[in-house]
Each structure stands twice: as structure tokens, then as C-alpha cells.
Amino acid sequence: MSRIEIKQGSALFLDRDGVLNSRIVDGYVTKPADFVLLPGVLEALALLGQRFERIFVVTNQQGIGKGLMSEDDLKAIHDGFVRQVAAAGGHIDRIYHCPKLKSEHSFMRKPSVGMAVRARHDFPDIKLSESVMVGDMASDMLFGRRAGMTTVLVGSEAAEARRVPHLVDYAYPSLLDFAQSL
Numbered sequence: 769m770s771r772i773e774i775k776q777g778s779a780l781f782l783d784r785d786g787v788l789n790s791r792i793v794d795g796y797v798t799k800p801a802d803f804v805l806l807p808g809v810l811e812a813l814a815l816l817g818q819r820f821e822r823i824f825v826v827t828n829q830q831g832i833g834k835g836l837m838s839e840d841d842l843k844a845i846h847d848g849f850v851r852q853v854a855a856a857g858g859h860i861d862r863i864y865h866c867p868k869l870k871s872e873h874s875f876m877r878k879p880s881v882g883m884a885v886r887a888r889h890d891f892p893d894i895k896l897s898e899s900v901m902v903g904d905m906a907s908d909m910l911f912g913r914r915a916g917m918t919t920v921l922v923g924s925e926a927a928e929a930r931r932v933p934h935l936v937d938y939a940y941p942s943l944l945d946f947a948q949s950l
């Protein structure tokens with residue numbers, strides 16, 4: 769397996785739950801105390817921050833659409849996370865989230881590519897075709913593929929995505945393993 773080439777305009781897109789923090793199965797992270805980073809994530813982001821000029825998080829958060837948390841609740845979680853990453857030497861340039869319910873079939877909700885289109889609009893210097901999407905689910909891989917990115921599957925709960933090997937370019941046990949491979 770050849771290494772991923774990082775070129776001018778290569779941005780890194782990261783799924784959140786199951787990549788950065790522990791996924792709550794059949795539940796939602798609704799407050800900072802529920803947001804538990806996975807082992808090695810801060811170290812990984814410090815390494816990745818040296819390689820990628822732009823790093824984005826793209827996350828479906830239909831807990832907002834369900835009324836389980838507010839936009840402000842989510843902002844509190846994300847502000848704390850961004851500060852932690854910066855203190856550890858990394859950078860998160862923007863966090864995009866989709867609050868819509870799955871049943872609304874929003875263009876902004878993965879696996880639709882709305883959040884990638886938004887990032888490209890906000891940061892015209894990035895090239896999606898040179899960018900990388902890291903996620904733990906098939907929907908993340910499909911999002912990355914549809915946006916023309918290289919896809920990276922991480923995590924041990926990736927059985928769903930293993931059913932769609934044609935969408936997965938690279939696979940690693942964790943974000944840190946991916947970061948150390950570059």
C-alpha cells in the first residue's frame with residue numbers, strides 16, 4: 769500500500785464520533801463531560817497538524833434536530849475540544865456539523881457532500897481531489913468518495929465499513945496509527 773501524498777491544497781477532513789472521541793452507541797454526546805477523547809488523539813492531531821495546512825471536522829449531529837441538545841451545547845463541546853488541540857500543538861481550522869434529522873435527507877448530512885462543498889467555499893485554497901477523509905463508518909467513506917477525496921477508515925467498530933471495501937483506500941486501527949504512517 770503506497771503512502772498518501774500530501775500536496776499543495778491537501779486538506780484533512782475528520783469525522784468526529786469514533787475517530788476523535790468515543791462514540792456513544794444509540795446515544796449522543798450532549799455535554800462536554802460526555803466528550804471523551806480516544807487514546808492518542810491529541811498526539812495524532814499534533815502530528816497531522818504539521819502535515820496538513822487545513823484540518824476540518826465534519827460531523828452529523830442529529831441530536832440537535834431531535835431536541836436532545838442545542839446549537840450552544842454543541843458549540844461548548846467543540847470550543848473546548850479546539851482549545852485542547854491547540855494546547856497540544858495541533859490545529860482544527862473549522863468544525864462543520866449537520867443538525868438535520870436523517871429522515872430530512874439534507875445535502876449537508878453525510879454521506880451527502882454538503883459539508884465538503886461548504887469547506888471548499890470557505891477555504892478556496894483547498895483541493896478536494898487532493899484531500900483526505902478519515903472516518904469510522906461507511907457513510908464517511910461514501911462522503912469522501914463522492915467528494916473526490918482519498919478515504920481512510922479507522923477504528924475497531926468498523927464492521928459496517930468493511931462491507932464496502934470499494935469505498936476504502938486505506939485502513940488503520942486508530943487516528944494515531946494513520947498519523948504515524950505519513
Ligand SMILES: [Mg+2]
Binds near residue numbers: 905
Ligand atoms: Mg463516526
